[in-house]
Amino acid sequence: MSRTAQRTALRICPLCEATCGLTLTVDGTRVTGARGDADDVFSRGFICPKGAAFGELDGDPDRLTAPLIRTNGQLREASWREAFDLIAARIRPLIEEYGPHAVGVVLGNPNVHTMAGALYPPVLLGALGTRSLFTASTVDQMPKHVSSGLLFGDPFAIPVPDLDRTDHLLLIGANPLDSNGSLCTAPDFPGRLKALKARGGTLTVIDPRRTRTAKLADRHVAIRPGADAALLAALAHVLLEEKLAAPGPHLADRLDGLAEVEEAVREFTPEAVAGVCDVTPQEIREVARELAAAPTAAVYVRVGGSTVAFGTLANWLVDVLNALTGNLDRPGGALFPLSATSVVSSSPSRKGFALGRWRSRVGGHPEAKGELPLAALAEEIATPGEGRIRALITIAANPVLSAPDGDRLDNALADDLDLMISVDPYLNETSRHADVILPPPPPSRSAHFDFAFNGFAVRNQARYTPAPVPLDAGTMDECEIHARLVLAVSGMHGADPSAVDDLIVDRLLRKAGAGPETAADLTGTTGPERILDLMLRLGPYDGLTLAALRAAPHGIDLGPLQPRLDQVLRTRTGRVELLPDPIAADLPRLRAALDVRQREGALLLVGRRHLRSNNSWMHNLPALNGGSNRCTLHIHPQDAERLSVTDGSLVRVRGAGGEISAEAEVTESVRAGVVSLPHGWGHSRPGTRLSVASARPGANVNQLLDGTLLDPLSGTAVLNGFEVTLTPTGV
Numbered sequence: 001m002s003r004t005a006q007r008t009a010l011r012i013c014p015l016c017e018a019t020c021g022l023t024l025t026v027d028g029t030r031v032t033g034a035r036g037d038a039d040d041v042f043s044r045g046f047i048c049p050k051g052a053a054f055g056e057l058d059g060d061p062d063r064l065t066a067p068l069i070r071t072n073g074q075l076r077e078a079s080w081r082e083a084f085d086l087i088a089a090r091i092r093p094l095i096e097e098y099g100p101h102a103v104g105v106v107l108g109n110p111n112v113h114t115m116a117g118a119l120y121p122p123v124l125l126g127a128l129g130t131r132s133l134f135t136a137s138t139v140d141q142m143p144k145h146v147s148s149g150l151l152f153g154d155p156f157a158i159p160v161p162d163l164d165r166t167d168h169l170l171l172i173g174a175n176p177l178d179s180n181g182s183l184c185t186a187p188d189f190p191g192r193l194k195a196l197k198a199r200g201g202t203l204t205v206i207d208p209r210r211t212r213t214a215k216l217a218d219r220h221v222a223i224r225p226g227a228d229a230a231l232l233a234a235l236a237h238v239l240l241e242e243k244l245a246a247p248g249p250h251l252a253d254r255l256d257g258l259a260e261v262e263e264a265v266r267e268f269t270p271e272a273v274a275g276v277c278d279v280t281p282q283e284i285r286e287v288a289r290e291l292a293a294a295p296t297a298a299v300y301v302r303v304g305g306s307t308v309a310f311g312t313l314a315n316w317l318v319d320v321l322n323a324l325t326g327n328l329d330r331p332g333g334a335l336f337p338l339s340a341t342s343v344v345s346s347s348p349s350r351k352g353f354a355l356g357r358w359r360s361r362v363g364g365h366p367e368a369k370g371e372l373p374l375a376a377l378a379e380e381i382a383t384p385g386e387g388r389i390r391a392l393i394t395i396a397a398n399p400v401l402s403a404p405d406g407d408r409l410d411n412a413l414a415d416d417l418d419l420m421i422s423v424d425p426y427l428n429e430t431s432r433h434a435d436v437i438l439p440p441p442p443p444s445r446s447a448h449f450d451f452a453f454n455g456f457a458v459r460n461q462a463r464y465t466p467a468p469v470p471l472d473a474g475t476m477d478e479c480e481i482h483a484r485l486v487l488a489v490s491g492m493h494g495a496d497p498s499a500v501d502d503l504i505v506d507r508l509l510r511k512a513g514a515g516p517e518t519a520a521d522l523t524g525t526t527g528p529e530r531i532l533d534l535m536l537r538l539g540p541y542d543g544l545t546l547a548a549l550r551a552a553p554h555g556i557d558l559g560p561l562q563p564r565l566d567q568v569l570r571t572r573t574g575r576v577e578l579l580p581d582p583i584a585a586d587l588p589r590l591r592a593a594l595d596v597r598q599r600e601g602a603l604l605l606v607g608r609r610h611l612r613s614n615n616s617w618m619h620n621l622p623a624l625n626g627g628s629n630r631c632t633l634h635i636h637p638q639d640a641e642r643l644s645v646t647d648g649s650l651v652r653v654r655g656a657g658g659e660i661s662a663e664a665e666v667t668e669s670v671r672a673g674v675v676s677l678p679h680g681w682g683h684s685r686p687g688t689r690l691s692v693a694s695a696r697p698g699a700n701v702n703q704l705l706d707g708t709l710l711d712p713l714s715g716t717a718v719l720n721g722f723e724v725t726l727t728p729t730g731v
């Protein structure tokens with residue numbers, strides 16, 4: 001019998017974009033259970049196996065509990081004081097000697113899942129003044145930011161499918177039954193898709209794999225990888241050719257460039273793209289007609305249509321299709337969420353969106369949204385010359401596994417840096433190279449509010465969960481870690497970290513044109529709570545404050561999404577710019593690709609996600625690692641037979657960046673000519689502290705890439721649809 005009191009506490013799940021409300025069982029200070037919070041206004045009790053493993057994740061004995069610093073080549077535990085002293089002493093001289101761009105910053109995925117990651121990195125980047133910023137976006141959704149920037153003038157103006165009201169969903173390169181969705185925050189995405197069908201709606205899935213989502217669909221189009229932009233251009237072509245395009249009165253005077261789009265897609269006939277897509281012209285016409293005929297419809301693309309050579313074009317075409325069918329900015333179509341912390345200006349800027357304001361030093365890649373391609377990080381560190389990155393700060397990032405050519409980056413981190421700092425709870429493939437590791441506490445020890453995902457949610461709502469368990473002695477809240485890091489890099493080491501919070505408050509007030517009296521009203525016991533309170537007060541919902549959220553622990557529902565295009569447009573023309581110049585300039589590349597055919601016998605590799613996985617960092621939990629969550633190579637029976645690959649045998653997979661071995665799983669879930677490997681595996685490097693993951697390491701699929709294949713407009717790595725060769729090893 002437990003001697004400590006058991007209690008329950010609420011915590012929004014930080015493990016994927018669905019943001020489910022969880023009810024944790026807490027035994028003393030230990031989280032012993034997690035279930036879905038049935039009263040959560042948004043998730044209504046939904047939970048998946050990852051959320052259910054919250055306790056295991058929270059209490060993983062491999063988590064770091066104290067900072068590590070490197071002395072005489074070895075990492076050893078140190079005090080926070082020593083850790084920040086070291087950072088302050090070593091980073092300032094580097095900045096002074098080599099300039100701000102010599103400090104690289106890598107922001108990984110979990111930053112969008114923590115309050116610290118939402119609030120402090122902009123201040124850190126401001127304090128450093130560096131242009132050497134790399135994030136997970138360039139191995140993920142940067143094509144969407146770029147297309148939104150160009151179409152709407154704001155890279156964060158991302159329309160999301162109105163999942164609960166649409167009559168037809170055309171879903172491309174996404175598998176929400178396993179991923180629970182992305183850039184479309186929808187707890188219980190699977191249930192919402194089933195509800196769509198139950199109310200008589202239809203689902204079309206475009207995916208080279210027969211995923212669980214594809215199995216649910218009314219129509220599954222098993223496209224050849226990388227060809228979505230061509231297919232989507234053909235859909236637009238059919239809508240225009242067959243006079244099915246009907247933007248409707250609400251978009252009539254809000255679209256610029258309709259005639260130019262018609263001209264631009266003229267050559268993309270179903271017949272012209274059929275070969276490269278391996279989809280019949282007849283089926284392409286049917287998909288277009290169904291889209292047009294649906295009373296309301298939403299077109300949506302994610303990872304499989306983004307991390308490809310024509311990712312930005314595909315993302316652009318998605319919203320072109322939404323506009324052409326009148327579904328952009330209308331209920332049941334694709335709408336812009338209005339989060340509780342959005343800034344709605346009465347006199348919005350009309351600056352538009354610029355790309356390529358600077359370029360990367362070695363590869364000459366244009367910046368996008370202030371970022372350089374993560375795929376180019378290794379060369380920026382390893383290539384000698386002025387402007388080389390000499391110090392690196394990684395926050396919640398594991399690029400050695402998540403970006404192309406991990407071996408090259410691994411070597412660069414080991415050999416070519418004067419200083420590396422990681423904010424990370426694990427000693428893993430990337431952080432093992434750090435001179436200082438600053439470990440945040442487990443998620444039960446931190447408060448949560450979804451600054452990022454509420455902006456992509458299928459329903460407007462706001463929820464705040466304070467930390468369910470107090471901080472353990474000797475640990476530091478991640479917000480304080482970030483604040484102290486800001487002070488250390490800006491020559492203010494030792495100052496009170498609340499100075500950073502005050503700075504954020506001041507900036508927000510100034511931006512909003514609000515007076516200091518607003519600050520005087522703020523409640524909240526911590527800096528981040530005060531900042532949240534301010535953002536809520538400056539936000540679009542009257543009366544919504546931190547106190548109001550605290551009084552409603554299961555959240556506040558703010559209603560269904562509403563049309564609000566006029567509020568979001570930031571283009572110079574003040575209208576949707578349907579055919580922006582950079583897009584027009586990239587179309588000839590797509591046209592040229594129509595004539596390129598997959599070589600006879602060649603195999604294209606695509607990724608996949610498992611319900612019990614999360615990128616590179618959750619293989620260390622026994623509850624999630626194992627069973628069907630394995631790093632196997634899916635291969636179609638026809639290809640397996642042709643190449644003499646048998647189920648369960650080891651195969652060598654070769655790509656431009658290297659070679660890996662994986663066990664073959666012969667399955668019809670991939671189309672012929674395509675093989676699939678999950679990412680985030682490859683936990684075999686020495687010097688990590690991942691006892692469970694390293695015992696079942698799997699192979700790093702990104703080692704097959706050499707980092708040169710990018711979507712040129714967004715700098716996003718091609719992680720899907722690249723060529724590999726296989727050799728059976730017979731075992």
Ligand SMILES: Nc1nc2c(c(=O)[nH]1)N[C@H]1C(S)=C(S)[C@@H](COP(=O)(O)OP(=O)(O)OC[C@H]3O[C@@H](n4cnc5c(=O)[nH]c(N)nc54)[C@H](O)[C@@H]3O)O[C@H]1N2
Pocket residue numbers: 107108109110114136139140141303395396397398399401402403423424425426428440478607608614615616617678679680701702719
């Ligand atoms: N081949 C292939 N590669 C891919 C993808 C693919 O589909 N195929 N997907 C890409 C996508 S979409 C993404 S988003 C990236 C993700 O790649 P990354 O951005 O590198 O993210 P993760 O692999 O999730 O690694 C997260 C890191 O954050 C740490 N961490 C966990 N929780 C916290 C926390 O609370 N605070 C801090 N400070 N750190 C924490 C973990 O220990 C780990 O080191 O991978 C990309 N790579």
Ligand SMILES: Nc1nc2c(c(=O)[nH]1)N[C@H]1C(S)=C(S)[C@@H](COP(=O)(O)OP(=O)(O)OC[C@H]3O[C@@H](n4cnc5c(=O)[nH]c(N)nc54)[C@H](O)[C@@H]3O)O[C@H]1N2
Pocket residue numbers: 016017109140172173174175176178179180181182206207208209211223224225226227228302303304305308606607608609610611612613614615720721
């Ligand atoms: N369980 C689990 N959930 C997760 C994550 C996780 O690692 N595990 N990661 C989270 C993150 S960071 C993100 S960004 C989201 C991503 O969420 P999703 O976008 O749903 O990502 P995936 O599940 O990888 O689905 C991508 C699909 O694209 C298909 N595909 C590959 N190439 C092509 C192509 O060329 N064309 C088309 N049409 N399809 C293609 C793949 O077969 C795959 O089924 O998931 C999040 N949720």
Ligand code: SF4
Pocket residue numbers: 013014015016017018019020046047048049050051052180187188
């Ligand atoms: S679906 Fe995502 S947010 Fe919900 S419980 Fe699972 S991991 Fe957590």
Ligand SMILES: [Mo]
Pocket residue numbers: 109136140
């Ligand atoms: Mo992602």
